[in-house]
């Protein structure tokens with residue numbers, strides 16, 4: 001069994017609740033979506049076997065391993081890799097776009113879902129991820145309040161974050177902040193403002209210019 005990867009590297013988690021956590025990132029190639037701002041396609045690809053991946057992970061000496069992409073839930077043989085990493089005592093986190101709820105998701109210690117407004121019609125209630133530790137939504141458009149609220153209704157999580165969009169080297173902080181202001185207000189149709197409130201997640205690694 002071989003896996004198509006963009007890279008394996010050691011860094012600090014740059015976003016969400018675990019910001020600052022040292023981890024080894026396994027970044028898979030390939031995704032079932034094709035977001036216009038996606039920057040993962042510009043990285044080169046390599047094919048590695050399961051034992052080559054575990055060897056690379058062991059070299060980096062981090063307990064936490066973050067499985068990201070691309071979209072890890074489309075990877076054939078994902079379960080075998082997760083079991084091999086678990087057997088070596090690793091804490092496993094998944095970063096997914098949330099369109100596919102797979103049984104292997106139960107093997108993760110932490111799940112971060114990042115639904116994409118651009119592909120909002122791909123989030124069917126019966127096939128999408130319905131439970132996670134955190135939901136992180138990129139602020140693609142200030143008009144996506146309804147989408148964010150719908151994702152919050154559909155995905156049970158402890159934390160809900162909005163992240164600024166990075167496009168062509170520019171990070172749109174103002175757009176993210178305006179979206180947060182709208183999301184954390186009480187709906188005009190009645191009811192209370194959400195609790196816990198939506199939080200801001202900065203992609204710290206991009207601000208610092210690290211991997």
Ligand code: SF4
Nearest residue numbers: 031033034035038070
């Ligand atoms: S879901 Fe993520 S990896 Fe897939 S195309 Fe969009 S930004 Fe890229």
